[in-house]
Amino acid sequence: MKILDANGARIPALGLGTFQLKGNQCAELVEHALRNGYDHIDTAAMYENEEAVGAGIRASGRPRDELFVTTKVWPSEVHDGAFQRSAEASLKRLGLDHVDLLLIHWPPKDNDIEGWAALLDEAVERGWTRHVGVSNFTTTLLRQIAAALKHPLTVNQVENHPYLDQSKLRDCCAELGMALIAYCPLFKGRRLFEDPTIAALAKAKNKTAVQIVLRWHLQHEGAGAIPKTATPSRVLENIDIFDFALSDQEMASLSALKSANSRLCDYDISPDWDRP
Numbered sequence: 158m159k160i161l162d163a164n165g166a167r168i169p170a171l172g173l174g175t176f177q178l179k180g181n182q183c184a185e186l187v188e189h190a191l192r193n194g195y196d197h198i199d200t201a202a203m204y205e206n207e208e209a210v211g212a213g214i215r216a217s218g219r220p221r222d223e224l225f226v227t228t229k230v231w232p233s234e235v236h237d238g239a240f241q242r243s244a245e246a247s248l249k250r251l252g253l254d255h256v257d258l259l260l261i262h263w264p265p266k267d268n269d270i271e272g273w274a275a276l277l278d279e280a281v282e283r284g285w286t287r288h289v290g291v292s293n294f295t296t297t298l299l300r301q302i303a304a305a306l307k308h309p310l311t312v313n314q315v316e317n318h319p320y321l322d323q324s325k326l327r328d329c330c331a332e333l334g335m336a337l338i339a340y341c342p343l344f345k346g347r348r349l350f351e352d353p354t355i356a357a358l359a360k361a362k363n364k365t366a367v368q369i370v371l372r373w374h375l376q377h378e379g380a381g382a383i384p385k386t387a388t389p390s391r392v393l394e395n396i397d398i399f400d401f402a403l404s405d406q407e408m409a410s411l412s413a414l415k416s417a418n419s420r421l422c423d424y425d426i427s428p429d430w431d432r433p
C-alpha cells in the first residue's frame with residue numbers, strides 16, 4: 158500500500174468510503190475491507206453509520222494501531238460546545254477512544270477561521286484525534302487555516318476524478334505538505350465505463366476501468382482516494398491496483414478528460430471554488 162506522509166501523518170493512500178452504507182451491510186463491508194488489505198476507513202457524523210463502522214472494525218479483529226480511521230464534524234457544529242459534543246459523540250458511536258483524522262466536513266459560513274483552528278487544535282490536545290484536516294476547502298481557506306493552527310494540517314478531502322481539474326488545490330496541498338484525498342474518486346460510478354480513453358487503457362493493461370482511474374489517483378504525488386462500494390467483490394477489485402503502472406503519457410491522457418461543469422458535489426454550503 159502506498160503511504161502518504163502528510164505533515165507527520167502516515168495515511169494509507171487508498172481507503173474505503175462509507176457514505177450511504179448503513180447497518181449490518183456497512184459493518185460487513187468494513188470488516189471485509191479490513192481483512193483484505195485496507196487499513197483506512199472514511200466516515201462522518203453526517204453519514205449516520207459510525208456505530209456500524211465501529212462494529213466492522215471490531216469484527217475485523219485488527220489491532221487498532223494498524224488502522225487509520227477518519228471522521229468529520231458537520232459545519233453547523235463547528236463552534237464552541239457543539240464541536241466538542243460532535244467529536245465526543247462520534248468517538249462514542251465508533252467505540253474508539255480516538256480517531257486518526259478529524260475533519261471539518263465543509264467550511265462553515267461564519268468565516269471564523271481562527272475559531273475553527275482552535276477547535277481542531279483542542280481535539281488533538283484532548284486526544285480525540287491524532288491528526289486534523291479539512292474537507293471542501295479552497296486554496297485560500299487552506300492557507301488561512303494552516304496559518305492559524307498550532308497542530309499541522311494534514312489533509313484536504315475534496316471531490317477529485319479525471320473529469321475535474323484540481324491541479325491548483327493539488328499544488329497548494331503539496332506546498333503546505335498536506336495530502337489531497339479524493340472523494341467521489343469514481344465519479345460516483347457514472348460515465349467512467351463508457352469513456353473510450355479509459356476503456357482503451359483498461360484493455361491495454363488488462364485491468365478494469367475503475368482500476369485504471371484509481372491508479373491515476375494514486376500515481377499523483379501526495380494523493381489518495383476513498384472509493385465507496387456496497388459490493389464485496391468490488392472492495393477487492395478496487396485495491397488490486399498495485400501490480401501495474403500508468404506511463405506519464407497515459408496519466409496525461411486521463412488528466413486531459415477534465416471538463417467544465419463536472420463537479421458532482423456543489424451545494425448551498427459550497428465555498429467559492431478555485432477556478433482552473
Ligand SMILES: NC(=O)c1ccc[n+]([C@@H]2O[C@H](COP(=O)([O-])OP(=O)(O)OC[C@H]3O[C@@H](n4cnc5c(N)ncnc54)[C@H](OP(=O)(O)O)[C@@H]3O)[C@@H](O)[C@H]2O)c1
Binds near residue numbers: 315343386391394422
Ligand atoms: N467530504 C465530503 O464532502 C464527501 C462527499 C462525498 C463523498 N465523500 C466520501 O467519499 C467516498 C466516495 O465517494 P462516493 O461514494 O460519493 O463516490 P465514488 O466512490 O466515486 O463512487 C461510488 C459508486 O461507484 C460504484 N463502484 C465502486 N467500485 C466499483 C467498481 N469496482 N466497479 C463498478 N462500480 C463501482 C459504487 O457502486 P456499488 O456501491 O453499487 O458497488 C457506487 O455507485 C464516500 O463514500 C465518502 O466516504 C466525502
